[in-house]
Amino acid sequence: MDHFRYRDRILHCEDVPVRTLAEAxxxxxxxxxxxxxxxxxxxxxxxxxxxxxxxxxxxxxxxxLAICRxxxxxxxxxxxxxxxxxxxxxxxxxxxxxxxxxxxxxTDAEFRxxxxxxxxxxxxxxEDELLALADVAKSMGKSANVALRVNPDLPPxxxxxxxxSVKGVKFGLDIETILDAARGVLGNPGVKIVGLHxxxxxxxxxxxxxxxxxxxxxxxxxxxxxxxxxxGVLNMGGGFGIHYRKQEAQPAAAxxxxxxxxxxxxxxxxxxxxxxxxxxxxxxxxxxxxxxxETGGKRYVIQDAAMNDLIRPTLYDSFHRIWPAEPPAGFLxxxxxxxxxxxxxxxxxxxxxxxxxxxxxxxxxxxxxxxxGDLLAVFSAGAYGMSMSSNYxxxxxxxxxxxxxxxxxxxxxxxxxxxxxxxxxxx
Numbered sequence: 001m002d003h004f005r006y007r008d009r010i011l012h013c014e015d016v017p018v019r020t021l022a023e024a025x026x027x028x029x030x031x032x033x034x035x036x037x038x039x040x041x042x043x044x045x046x047x048x049x050x051x052x053x054x055x056x057x058x059x060x061x062x063x064x065l066a067i068c069r070x071x072x073x074x075x076x077x078x079x080x081x082x083x084x085x086x087x088x089x090x091x092x093x094x095x096x097x098x099x100x101x102x103x104x105x106x107t108d109a110e111f112r113x114x115x116x117x118x119x120x121x122x123x124x125x126x127e128d129e130l131l132a133l134a135d136v137a138k139s140m141g142k143s144a145n146v147a148l149r150v151n152p153d154l155p156p157x158x159x160x161x162x163x164x165s166v167k168g169v170k171f172g173l174d175i176e177t178i179l180d181a182a183r184g185v186l187g188n189p190g191v192k193i194v195g196l197h198x199x200x201x202x203x204x205x206x207x208x209x210x211x212x213x214x215x216x217x218x219x220x221x222x223x224x225x226x227x228x229x230x231x232g233v234l235n236m237g238g239g240f241g242i243h244y245r246k247q248e249a250q251p252a253a254a255x256x257x258x259x260x261x262x263x264x265x266x267x268x269x270x271x272x273x274x275x276x277x278x279x280x281x282x283x284x285x286x287x288x289x290x291x292x293x294e295t296g297g298k299r300y301v302i303q304d305a306a307m308n309d310l311i312r313p314t315l316y317d318s319f320h321r322i323w324p325a326e327p328p329a330g331f332l333x334x335x336x337x338x339x340x341x342x343x344x345x346x347x348x349x350x351x352x353x354x355x356x357x358x359x360x361x362x363x364x365x366x367x368x369x370x371x372x373g374d375l376l377a378v379f380s381a382g383a384y385g386m387s388m389s390s391n392y393x394x395x396x397x398x399x400x401x402x403x404x405x406x407x408x409x410x411x412x413x414x415x416x417x418x419x420x421x422x423x424x425x426x427x
Contacts, residue, residue, distance in 0.1 A: 001243075001281045001379055003033040006333035011325040011377055015406040018286055018325040022375055025399045026414060027288040028305035030386050032067065034404040036282035041074055044274060047252035051263045051270045054120075056100050058238055058275025059085040061383040066402050066411035067279065068092035077120070079238070079273035083110040090117065100235065100271060102149075102199070104129070104170055111136040115144060121271070123197045123235065125149045125172050127181040134190030147195030147235050147271075148224075150178050152216045154200065154209050158239075162316065164201045172198065175216065179223055186228055193229040195271070196220055199237030203276055205248055207258045210236065214262035221266045234263055235271035242280040244319050244380050246337065252277070276383040283382025285310055285398070286325065287361075289374040290353070299348035301370050306352025307359040308392040310378060310385050314358040322350055322362050325375035331368045342366045350376070354393050386412075394420055 003014045011018045013031050021031055044055055056079035057071040063085060068078065069092045077098030078089035089099050101114050102123040111133055114122065124130045124146050137144040151164075151172035164171040173181055185191050196217055200209050217234060224231050236259055241249040263270045287305035294300070312318040323334040335342050345366035352359045361378055370376075389397050396415035401408055 001033075001036065001284070002039055003035045004284060004377075004379070009327055009329070009331075009333045011323075011333075013284070013403045013408075016403050016408050018284075018377060019375060021401055021403070021408060022286050022288065022325075024408075025401055025410060027286055027375070028309045028398040029286045030283055030381065030398055030400040031286055032064075032279070032283045032382060032400065032402050032411075034070065034402060037067065037070060037278060038074060040278045040282065041071060041076060043252040044272065044277065045075065047256040048260060048270060048272065050256075050260055053270040053272055054098060054100075055272050055274065056098065057278060058273050059088055060387060061275030062279045062283070062385070062387050063088050064386065064400055064411055065092050068094070071278070072098075079275070083107070083113055086110070086114060086117075086119075096120065100147075100273065102197075102273070106133075108132065108136050111144075112140065115140055115142050120145065121195060121233065121235070122146050123149045124191075127173070127177075127184065130181060130185060130191060134185060134188050136190070138190035143189055144191050145194050146191050147197040147233055148173055148178055148182060148193060149197040149199070150175055150217070150220060152198055152200070152213045154212055158201045158204055158241075162202050164199055175220075178220065179227065182224055182229060183227055193224065193231070195231060195233030195235055195268070196224065197235035197237065197271075199273065200239050202239035203241035203244075203249075203280075204239045205241040205250065207250055207254050210255055211258040214259055218262050218266050221268065231266075232268055233271055234266055234268035235273070238272060238274040238277065240274060240277040242276055242380060242383075245321070245339065280383035281380050283380075283385065285378040285381040285385060287352075287376045287378065289370050289372055289376065291372065292370065299346055301348050301350050301367065301376075303350065303352065303361075303376055305361065305376075305378065305398075306354040306393075306395065307356065307361075308354055308390045308395050309352070309398050310361060310381055311388050311390075312384055313361050314356075315388075320361065320381060321379040322365055322367070323377055323379075324368060324370065325377045327368050338366070340366070344368060354395070391415075391420055396420060 056077040081103035149172040350362040399414040400412040
């Protein structure tokens, strides 16, 4: 997390102490670093520059309009997976010709909205979807540009719930049948197959799956062209891993090393759909300690962020580094290894107020002594944090803040109790 640093044991986001943000905006609070967001985007732009890629920021990872605008203003397109995300992309000022629409269950209404706005590309995931899109486009007197999503049937490579390219998942066309589906729409005026798409899963820490997937993709590009389809796009999706524990992730250049040569050989335009790689390590969740508790031989720190704020630990068994925003004297800030035995710490579960045993942010975590009112920082929370949050237990969702140097601004206000009931009161 390039621009989150402890100075004299005080955690800063760029040049702003986290305590200043918590006092100004309350907790739980999502805090994002402008410099880190742009640093990661530019890493991708530079690593893949040889093939002039269209880098489409994946809205599902974090759809805040301020972050989407920042991406668009700095050269990115947008990857969307729903009509709502398409609305966000357009509202953020993204040009339609830089929008890619993915997802296995697009509706006719979503097809129409996307076609009306003349988006760049539809990633199509089944034969039924391909035919439905063709029918909608023909009814509008249009032809939709399509990239067929292939499931390349690669070995498991990440968590089972986020591995999207193993046999039997709902994503993509089977590699054994994709050519049959493509052949079936030759000459269909409603669709034009111009690309091949694959998304391997996320987060992926090795470049080997991309090397293997790209090789299979190159063969399919040649076969699709032989059928008569004008393939000019190779979309390799996203999924590049980030640092959650230590420094386990690969740099953008490592992924470029295995993808770029295949793109050049295929003579295609490269599309990428990164999200986590850009925003994951650009955000943290700040919470405030409410109580300490010991029961049944276990110790708990109860704080005001819950599974409805950050569901990744309970949904995916995900690991997020956690450390006090202002640790007591004598403690490293932060330790190099959060999973090691740290002298002076006590192992405890970090839990929230939600009425579920699954409401935790960490289990058995070594932490310094914590007192009521202390601030905790949950790192690497920029991706799939706020975007997967909910109002479970009728908890208002957190506020979001964007920091730029020594300046900070609210980019999403904290929800109120009135927000929770407004759709019900209105009817």
